[in-house]
Amino acid sequence: MVQATVALHHRLSLQVSFPDLLIDLLYIPQSLPSSIFICSYFQHIGDGRLIKRRIRDGKGEFPMDCPLQDSRLCVHYKGMLLDEKKIVFYDTKVDNDGEPLEFSLGEGLVPEGFEMCVRLMLPEEVSHVTCLPDYAYDKFTRPDNVSEGAYVEWVIELLGFEMKKDWTGMDFRAIMNDVENTKSTGNRLFKEGKFALAKAKYDKVLHEFNHVNPQDDEEGKEFANTRNLLNLNVVACYLKMGDCRKSIETCNKVLDANPVHVKALYRRGMAYMETGDFEEARRDFKRMMSIDKSSEVNAKAALLKLKQTEQAALNFPSRYALICWPRSEELEGLTSNYPNRFKVYYVLNQILRCGPPPMNKAMAALKLWDMNQI
Template sequence: MCVRLMLPGEKSIVTCPPDFAYDKFPRPVNVPEGAHVRWEIELLGFEVPKDWTGLTFKEIMEEADKIKNTGNRLFKEGKFELAKAKYEKLLREYNHVHPQDDEEGKIFANSRSSLHLNVAACYQKMGEYRKSIEACNKVLDANPVHVKALYRRGMSYMLGGDFDDAKNDFEKMVTVDKSSEPDATAALVKLKQKEQEIEKKARKQFKGLFDKKPGEISEVGMESKNGGDTAGSGEAVTSRDRDGSGKSSPPSAESDHAFDEEKPGLIGRIWPSARRIFSSLGLNRCTIL
């Protein structure tokens, strides 16, 4: 942001927070961890992007190759975000390019497809497999038998865990172009290895979940059933003991009085008559204070 506002020969003091000071670069010994970093920048010069207006198609393609080569260099250096920005800038500029004949159209289409696939490669390196697949689809929408696009999309499918889709793309490569069979075969071998790795991890993760023998669950059920039968037998025996054929012992005096009705008190005896009197007077409820 600072450099964009500077003029050639101008110097600026820049202060950067620790999160953006060094990134992947090693921190100097004399700079404590978490410290803000200040440095001086002098802008020696810059190149103004060439305006494509008025250029011939050949000149436009030459300028595009320069920007593309810069993106390729950044990609090789592992700066995938910066490389992607170069490719996407070219694709935006391509919206204003109009080939004049079939030959120019073919060159332009190949260049645009190459840029889309380079963007897909950047997304793939960045771990954004779904976006990589979308970039490949832009090529395959225009040319469904583009071998390189099928290969790159298949790799993104594989890395994203969509093994069936990856297999379909690799197999389609061979049907489209027999010369791509070695690459497709190598990709299918790699896909098989990836599937085995995932399966091995899944087995390890769920190890012990299904270790029980098939009969153990049914045995538990049998034990419960047997236990229920035993309980039922116990109840039956108790009933027979209670209602057995032998003569039962005579009830004790305590049990004789267990079901005797309780005799009502004075209030209990006069309440029915009083209730009828209250009802005849139209009083359904009466509260005695």
Template structure:
């Protein structure tokens, strides 16, 4: 009796073994398969005739790739490239050279740009990881092999709705790109470089991150700083002078990462990143300033005050910046206390046995935790600069405004209100 194996739970696919194979191993991605295949309909009609020549294919080598998993961004390979997937793809930030044709998904497939026609026949060159092309475009190119041609169908939010839009591309347009990856240059390997050469390469990447930060591309900027920090794990200074330069550079990168987190509204992560600098150097004034600002934006006013006051005791030249920060902190405390008093208004006017409701102000439909993001510049310590330098260059940055939630507004302000009323605990009877 031949074995029958149910492949699909709904019995839509059933496999009947007519002749047992040998061994225990079955093919899996990315095995290359050679097989003879015959296909018949249920009534026995042959639709793929048997032949002596075997079929050859690779499991897992998909011609079509759903990049987002929801069917919106589709990459379809029409011409194979050279090399092994994905090892020979430009997965890391690289200098890429591509020819492409951009079309609207309308009836005539209107072409809005063609490098071969509109760029004097020259390919487009760009560095990945710098936001120089639409996100959907870069995502697909990173998974192409040199020489590969693919057709990419892209939704508006990964095409030009969040990227400078060509004049002939309407807002909300779905687009299609025909892309050919001509080649790419991998980033320079730091192995074998001198310390001076390594620091030069680090500065190039860091400066790119600073440019992205100024453009408001905080996630991309953070990725650049993180890249250098990962490379620094394999750098070993040879003497005290190199060690000082290296420590300053690494601290600067951590603080830039913390600033990115701050701009992205991730204040806890910003604080954790500042702690990495302060663990190595507890009197690093810039780290105290950055952490204090994040504490303030988070509503941890006492911790923020401690950091700003510590700045003054460590370095008198930072007093102007610390004083300005303390004034801003006092203003935010007063605003939080005023809001808390308004929310608690009438709470203690009720007689015993009555329940009072705490009024909650409407935020106009915005989430309580939303933060306003302002522009600014990433700061980075120059080589050899004392790590105790005051953050004078940061004084021009406006403090972020965070709309606190109910509990964030009540504490610690509510605690002060209770104390002023002579109550250490509040019980609603």
């Protein structure tokens, strides 16, 4: 549920609740004189920590004419610190020789809050955005004059945008060239540690692949190899994001199509090792060597790491406990990610969870417990 506030000239306000996450609200009281009108209206986005206020209407119909999908955007913007002095830390009309900023959505090129809001803008719209630090520059490269934890305001003008071309009417070679460009962008995002954004790039291509029909055996082989590589890139993202179960499921898709795919066996083995399924991991690493002798170096290194991981697990006390309340989605995910090493105990209104590391990365204090006393 999202709260929307409409500010009126006569200092009255209307509080309205909506089930939608994105709100475009306009309210004109019939009982007021025509000279009394709404001076602004707000969009509280997501959890309300990001507020977008439109100060000039754009052209088109909301939200159909907004750049909801990844597009190439052209904007002017001014960034200010949210303090009494309203210090301007960047203005494209001043600091960029008057040239607008051009960037592509979905590539981590602007702060998260900036991108979330500009996706909801119409061409020629001007909006004022108030943003908390975690959506602004705490997780993004900060300008020199913006300190850590700074609250910011942006005034954004969307000059226009260009939608990415779809594959309709394109031949196979043109499609594969476009795939390579998108994959390269995903690879760059992965190297920058933006794993969710990288995964979104790979997922988008995989989804579009459902509508591609290779015309001969050569195209079919290239198509299948590319799809497998994209799936394995998704696996790498899942591993970095700590979702081992989905890593294994995605590896299985590749291995169902090609049971002797060495790279898929390797990454599935690494995922099994993370979940504590040591025998499954060992089986995958040994199978690698039986299929391809050139993979022995990687397989033996993985088996050595597996041995060290097993020994480390034995050296830890048999049980750890995490207490957390209220219920947390991140903690809930640990149960499925580590089914053989992680148990759930409910104690009154607290959740008691037991298992050895790496579960200690969860969002709660880690304590050693004697489970026999419970």
